[in-house]
Amino acid sequence: MHITTADFIDYFKSVTEMIEKEKDYLCELDRKLGDGDHGVTMSIGWQAVNQKLNNELANESDCGKVSSTIGMTFLNAVGSSVGPLYATGFLRGGKVASQKSELTDRDLEEYWIAFINGVKERGQAKVGDKTMIDTLEPALIVLQANAGGTRNFAEVFSEAVIEAEKGMKSTTNLISKIGRSSRLGERSLGVQDPGATSAYLILAAFLDFIKIKTLA
Amino acid sequence: MHITTADFIDYFKSVTEMIEKEKDYLCELDRKLGDGDHGVTMSIGWQAVNQKLNNELANESDCGKVSSTIGMTFLNAVGSSVGPLYATGFLRGGKVASQKSELTDRDLEEYWIAFINGVKERGQAKVGDKTMIDTLEPALIVLQANAGGTRNFAEVFSEAVIEAEKGMKSTTNLISKIGRSSRLGERSLGVQDPGATSAYLILAAFLDFIKIKTLA
């Protein structure tokens, strides 16, 4: 598979659309666990990203530049918890994709590995803390197990998304240990973590995107 | 009819009870026309009066002293619009009843005439302004028409209360010209004035009281 910079930009546009649809749901989860703004924050961030995609980045050919600009744009638009987390992901991914006008299967693998490692490093959360790491870490394990290998990326990524989904769902039965909801104790049980949810949605959107690419 | 000071005190106690029952209704009317506190104000005032009746005034023999103490007590407990209005009524009535340990038909007539004139003088409202004067003025006319005459007070007062009731009811179809509700214009139509209502209730309670006295 070859993803051009234009494809890459299309993917990010699709994330903006998806976030607009899921905004209320993400806020709903955050109202139960935190301060209720996760959907709003994601929406503000991705609207700002979309602005960039349609303007400064419209004719950009460097995938790395696209990703790192997205990171900085998202960060400066939202701050919040997810600003530094996702921004660090996009910045690290941007390094991997730097100077590339096309991304191969191996590039994409590396991109998402760097992305997830960036988030992990920034947030220092562990699996079981009830954060987006519960979504991202299982995906990372799948990606790393196949890193540098010969398997089709779409196939590997589809497995990664399956694991990510399980991870996301597992947060429902976790007691929160980090972030705003960590003071809830037992009361955090029964609700899926909003960040774990948005992280899954971002990965799943990429899978959708490459599936459509492959069919086309 | 002869009303002793003890009877007089009993009447005022009955007003306290009556106001507690009508408190919510009076507030309800004032919410529609004013600031919603008329029932609360009346209740605060009459609770304070009741305290006095049960203590300092418990063995008082001077009807005038009872009435003027009630006036000052009511005034100091509530302030508000009705504080000065009713207080002036009780103070003027108190002058008429001063040094008397019993009130005759003619005394009672004079008492209520003085009471109403006091309220009128304090408030300077006119019939048709949508205030308690719409209740009190018609009663005053009846009382004055018979002043110093020989008719039975209970009979005269019962006519006065009938006129007072008509006056009270007339306020429903008046546009307010004085007090808080006077800025409502047309919107003050359709609601009976709270002060006109409490004034009627006070007169009606006196009628009930003398009826029971007469039967007993």
Place this chain on the structure above:
Amino acid sequence: MKKLINNPTYVVEEMLDGFLKAHSNYIRVLPENDRALVTSRTTREGKVGVLIGGGSGHEPGFLGYVGDGMADGVAVGNIFASPPPAPILEVTKAIDKGAGVVYLYGNYAGDVMNFGMAAELAEMEGIKVEMVLGSDDVASAPKEEKHRRRGIAGELFVFKTAGAAADLGYSLEEVARIARKTNDHTRSMGVGLTPCSLPQTGKPSFEIGDDEMEIGLGHHGEPGIRKAKLQQADVVTDELVAAILEDIPLNEGEEVAVLVNGLGSTPRMELYIMFRRAEQILREKGIKIYRSYVGDYITSLEMGGCSITITKLDNELKTLLDHPADCPMFVQK
């Protein structure tokens, strides 16, 4: 409605108890009357006494405005009810330093009667009293009947300038003149979004739909001019400011003070959004805002909404507005 109170009957007493404990360096209660509060600092002989007062439930109004450069004493009524003459009289006696006392209060039937009775009693005791009634609410009567208008948030400016004038040694007549002039130069209009409730009844003070606002609402929940569909902040501001400017025409180059006053539960964020638009309108007309106040200055318990006040300034009023003040709920350097 939910309230953090004990017995509804004693809310005013308990508030005063807490208030006096919290601010004993500013204010004390007179032994003669538990609703009569005066500054705990010593005031100069010969200074005109400034007495404010009105119902409770408007905090910081009115007890929060006793202090240096503002009022010398306050008479505290029940919720939304004028204080009776007794505490007014006691405060008058305590703050009279031989130069007389000015009473500053809102134009409401109850206040007029109670303060009037107190003034008569004070004069019988040889104290000169001047009375100035706040009547800034343009929504409460037509222009030709300004004497019938009620006083709302604009009273803050009357307290401020009259308090400063008294502090600067003006005579009783002069302090009263300043208060009257400030009131004459002041116009306000409010908008209500959600009602408050009296602790004793718990009932909403007025009925209003989920998508409605009450234009011209009084600050005791008295109905205003009309109910309307809730509009955007800019549209609401336009209406309030237009009503004010129609009432007190201002020319290019003139200077004003602006107050956006929250009624109780409206976040400061919204008040600043309203202020932003008011400033735009005035700037477009070439009118200069000399001083701005944005916040909860005279409230109505937990009522939702706000009012806008504009006061036309001249050099005299500017100096008095700039004068420092130090009160429990109002400090200005």
Place this chain on the structure above:
Amino acid sequence: MKKLINNPTYVVEEMLDGFLKAHSNYIRVLPENDRALVTSRTTREGKVGVLIGGGSGHEPGFLGYVGDGMADGVAVGNIFASPPPAPILEVTKAIDKGAGVVYLYGNYAGDVMNFGMAAELAEMEGIKVEMVLGSDDVASAPKEEKHRRRGIAGELFVFKTAGAAADLGYSLEEVARIARKTNDHTRSMGVGLTPCSLPQTGKPSFEIGDDEMEIGLGHHGEPGIRKAKLQQADVVTDELVAAILEDIPLNEGEEVAVLVNGLGSTPRMELYIMFRRAEQILREKGIKIYRSYVGDYITSLEMGGCSITITKLDNELKTLLDHPADCPMFVQK
């Protein structure tokens, strides 16, 4: 919920616009970043810069506390969201007078990451930065894990003492020490009665029954320790003060500052009723209240409820607390 706003997307921008227009004598925005605000007065070379910040929706927190004797600048986030590193960095550069900058903010995951990133960037530019996190909310983690506790209204005292220390010429390390000491000496706990709503969603920030309260509520509407039937103010105060005193034992004769902070829609009357009871409890224990603050200091939009904060004082903190301050929303003589 009803709001006086225009487009929900621009509430923070419009608030800032109004705020800056209303208080241009106090505060200005940096040309580099529209969420970076600094004092408009000139600060002395060699003075330690005090930088505060956090999400919007807490007004007067945090932008209302920029001024003499408090903060030199503020980074403004979206509603309930930490500001990103960029405005923090710009404020840092603007207020550094060669002596370094102290960052004062609440202990929230987002703030920790964003302020941390900004500090790294500032240090790369040669500016020394100290960070002190507010963590006064006893309801947010057990005593042994104070580092995990979130910061609520008690941050006001941290701003106050650190701001005073910087004003008095303390070094960066000393200002940071003062801030840490104040935070170490400070405990708060809150109670929520009614939720707020984000302008963008309009949905209540938490679910609560008509007769319920949330004990230990966070000031973004984060759930607290437990829901309970709403009790009388004295009972609620007893619970909050007991939790605080269990966490920071105070001996007879010790002195404290007390803050009863409204969350947005709770009338001042109720705050004073809560204060009254807190004062009773402390007095009975022989603890002296040296200074009291009662009002809306750090809010959560239109949330209903309040928090109580107690700070243990020594002579050093007393002097700093007494130091004058002059900010758009906080003036102390």
